[in-house]
Amino acid sequence: MIESLYFEQPLALLATLLGSTGIYLYLKASNREGKILAVTRAMFFILLAVGLAGPHIQDQRTVDAQNDLVVLEDKSRSAQLMENSSLQFDNVNVERRTVLTGNNSKLASALDSELREDTEYLLLSDGRTSQELDSVLEKYRADNSSISVLKPEMDDEKSVGISGPSTTVPGARNNFEVNIRGTTAGEVPIRVELDNQTVFEGSISDSWSFNRTFESEQSHRIKAQIETQDRWRGNNEYYKTVQVDEKPEVLYIGEESDLTDQISRFYDLMITDELPEDLDDYYSVISSKALNSDSLSSYISEGNGYMYLGGYGSPADYLPVEASNEDYDTESARVVVGMETSSQAGESIRDSKDLAYALVEELPLNTKVGAYHYSQDAHIISELTTLAYNRDSLLTDISRVQSIAETRHGVGLQAGKQLADGQGNLVLFTDGNFFKETEITGEEIRQNAFAEAENMEVDLYVVGVGEDPNSGFLRELADRAPRGEYISSDNVWRLGFRFGAGGGTSAFKPLLVFDEDHFITRDIGLDSSVSIFDEVKPKNSADVLVSGPGQREFLTSWNYGLGRVAAFSGGQPLLSRVMGSDPSLVTRTASWTVGNPNRNDDRWVRISNTESPSDVEVTASYDAEGLSYSSQNRYKGEVSVDETGFHTFEGKEYSYNYNSEIKDLGYRNQVLEDIASSTGGEVYTSSTIEEKTFEEPGTETVSYERPLSVFFIVAAMVVLLSEIGYRKLNGKK
Numbered sequence: 017m018i019e020s021l022y023f024e025q026p027l028a029l030l031a032t033l034l035g036s037t038g039i040y041l042y043l044k045a046s047n048r049e050g051k052i053l054a055v056t057r058a059m060f061f062i063l064l065a066v067g068l069a070g071p072h073i074q075d076q077r078t079v080d081a082q083n084d085l086v087v088l089e090d091k092s093r094s095a096q097l098m099e100n101s102s103l104q105f106d107n108v109n110v111e112r113r114t115v116l117t118g119n120n121s122k123l124a125s126a127l128d129s130e131l132r133e134d135t136e137y138l139l140l141s142d143g144r145t146s147q148e149l150d151s152v153l154e155k156y157r158a159d160n161s162s163i164s165v166l167k168p169e170m171d172d173e174k175s176v177g178i179s180g181p182s183t184t185v186p187g188a189r190n191n192f193e194v195n196i197r198g199t200t201a202g203e204v205p206i207r208v209e210l211d212n213q214t215v216f217e218g219s220i221s222d223s224w225s226f227n228r229t230f231e232s233e234q235s236h237r238i239k240a241q242i243e244t245q246d247r248w249r250g251n252n253e254y255y256k257t258v259q260v261d262e263k264p265e266v267l268y269i270g271e272e273s274d275l276t277d278q279i280s281r282f283y284d285l286m287i288t289d290e291l292p293e294d295l296d297d298y299y300s301v302i303s304s305k306a307l308n309s310d311s312l313s314s315y316i317s318e319g320n321g322y323m324y325l326g327g328y329g330s331p332a333d334y335l336p337v338e339a340s341n342e343d344y345d346t347e348s349a350r351v352v353v354g355m356e357t358s359s360q361a362g363e364s365i366r367d368s369k370d371l372a373y374a375l376v377e378e379l380p381l382n383t384k385v386g387a388y389h390y391s392q393d394a395h396i397i398s399e400l401t402t403l404a405y406n407r408d409s410l411l412t413d414i415s416r417v418q419s420i421a422e423t424r425h426g427v428g429l430q431a432g433k434q435l436a437d438g439q440g441n442l443v444l445f446t447d448g449n450f451f452k453e454t455e456i457t458g459e460e461i462r463q464n465a466f467a468e469a470e471n472m473e474v475d476l477y478v479v480g481v482g483e484d485p486n487s488g489f490l491r492e493l494a495d496r497a498p499r500g501e502y503i504s505s506d507n508v509w510r511l512g513f514r515f516g517a518g519g520g521t522s523a524f525k526p527l528l529v530f531d532e533d534h535f536i537t538r539d540i541g542l543d544s545s546v547s548i549f550d551e552v553k554p555k556n557s558a559d560v561l562v563s564g565p566g567q568r569e570f571l572t573s574w575n576y577g578l579g580r581v582a583a584f585s586g587g588q589p590l591l592s593r594v595m596g597s598d599p600s601l602v603t604r605t606a607s608w609t610v611g612n613p614n615r616n617d618d619r620w621v622r623i624s625n626t627e628s629p630s631d632v633e634v635t636a637s638y639d640a641e642g643l644s645y646s647s648q649n650r651y652k653g654e655v656s657v658d659e660t661g662f663h664t665f666e667g668k669e670y671s672y673n674y675n676s677e678i679k680d681l682g683y684r685n686q687v688l689e690d691i692a693s694s695t696g697g698e699v700y701t702s703s704t705i706e707e708k709t710f711e712e713p714g715t716e717t718v719s720y721e722r723p724l725s726v727f728f729i730v731a732a733m734v735v736l737l738s739e740i741g742y743r744k745l746n747g748k749k
Contacts, residue, residue, distance in 0.1 A: 270304030317577025321609025350440025394431030
């Protein structure tokens with residue numbers, strides 16, 4: 017349907033019309049030409065002007081619609097092992113974009129840069145990324161865009177690597193692990209050498225580890241080599257150097273004991289009764305008594321370490337815990353249990369109820385427990401009541417909870433705060449998912465929940481339930497709380513222990529590793545129990561690493577300025593029981609506070625970025641060949657290396673290995689499936705992707721411009737030629 021006539025150059029049209037009118041009036045007034053010639057000349061200019069002005073009309077037509085699908089292709093080196101897919105669909109306009117190439121594994125940045133509103137994406141990637149993807153998922157959900165992922169078939173490929181300390185001290189026991197990574201399972205032949213001597217030769221499918229103690233100050237070489245017939249030969253060998261340095265100096269303030277004997281094995285330990293004025297020579301200070309000193313505070317904040325063995329009669333700003341007014345001997349734990357029961361949660365509701373039921377059943381009878389469930393509104397199951405009076409009825413009520421309405425996580429947090437009344441703990445069982453609604457958007461639900469978490473007065477434990485919890489959102493929710501922690505459903509048993517369950521009636525209470533990801537507690541396996549706990553509570557930003565029953569902190573750490581501080585709060589005197597059963601907990605804590613054992617050396621060389629194809633980055637405290645001045649006592653430069661293996665610079669030995677892009681191989685399925693489920697997409701295999709269908713798109717009406725310039729220009733030429741013919745017939749030139 018024609019709506020109107022439009023011009024692209026309206027000013028040119030107006031100027032030409034005025035000029036043509038002037039010519040016509042001039043010719044008629046001067047009587048030089050007849051009226052017919054005046055009119056034809058004016059018509060010619062008018063038609064030409066209109067044609068050059070770009071006249072057009074707006075029209076509409078009905079066309080067959082097309083679905084749009086944007087395919088994001090990861091072509092980094094590790095993703096080259098994926099088999100190609102043609103991805104041809106009916107009624108779909110497929111646009112393919114390459115998001116990663118070479119050794120680039122920054123998948124989060126690539127997905128972020130491709131984001132467009134209301135767009136459907138299909139991601140072809142092995143999921144290997146050097147960046148966290150949580151922020152990307154939130155952005156895609158906010159822009160109403162979805163990502164589906166194709167679970168690829170992959171070529172057979174294996175790689176080898178070595179993990180373990182790169183520096184150590186004489187007499188220290190060191191553990192090294194040789195790891196096999198691959199796209200498929202199965203054993204591969206391997207040989208491991210230490211200083212050119214074979215320490216293992218055989219076949220492994222996953223990993224093999226060994227321990228070594230080095231007695232002299234020198235560098236040692238470890239090499240692992242596998243035999244495979246696959247695409248990349250470079251990742252079949254891995255090299256590692258271990259530098260054995262002199263023992264760092266550590267200051268110990270207190271009396272000699274088994275603890276000082278153990279620490280003396282790894283450090284040059286100076287034992288004294290008082291804090292000296294000059295601490296410059298020491299990498300860390302260990303103290304068995306309170307020290308409230310400005311010099312110690314400055315010493316720690318400048319990048320040094322401090323390990324405190326307990327006793328909290330006087331406050332100290334640099335300690336991660338402070339004395340608590342709670343009476344642990346008479347006060348029971350206060351626990352509020354919240355369960356998401358929205359109609360959108362589906363099977364996750366059953367998991368929430370089962371886990372909440374198990375927690376309440378495990379807690380001691382003197383625990384004060386309140387419970388509620390929430391969806392769009394909150395519904396109280398029980399006010400805070402000692403379990404001795406209502407455990408059976410509370411368990412029955414939890415098992416009878418039904419799903420209702422939609423999700424409002426902010427409502428759930430607000431109800432928990434009110435029920436807790438500013439004291440104790442809130443345990444929230446939820447899958448963390450939410451859906452776009454008519455009254456409130458998913459982004460509003462997120463922000464409301466974050467606002468409630470930020471004002472949380474009690475300890476918040478967020479438990480992700482279900483097969484596919486929105487862990488990114490739930491982790492951030494816990495992080496927003498002043499004292500919050502995210503816990504997977506597999507680790508809920510820790511909560512019962514933390515709130516007092518499992519302690520038994522013995523005078524000695526077992527210790528539990530509460531943070532398994534920290535350097536101190538990773539793979540440590542405690543078998544200790546203590547009878548004495550200090551009455552303390554962790555400060556904001558502190559990490560509780562080890563605890564006893566009933567929320568009794570035993571080992572807490574944090575960073576104070578540039579320094580590292582770890583504080584024990586139990587097991588006195590001098591951690592004697594722990595030193596007898598788990599001395600490695602204390603020695604690893606001391607090692608963590610010491611940090612880099614070479615940072616105080618007058619002459620040093622540090623080498624980093626030792627993987628192909630990059631140049632090796634070197635930093636030194638002196639002007640070595642090839643380095644340039646950077647700042648006081650600091651010189652920097654790069655060294656080109658031609659091949660992997662062992663190399664030296666200024667007498668310092670280092671290893672140069674293949675690029676890590678081809679080390680961690682295979683499909684990283686959990687990350688990719690989280691992406692899909694969190695953005696409303698799907699997970700496909702090479703067979704199910706062929707069955708993917710799109711809804712019949714139907715038709716749509718589109719508007720378009722129909723140009724008319726050619727008609728006006730042709731008409732102008734006809735007028736001009738007619739005038740010329742007329743003049744010829746009348747004998748005029």
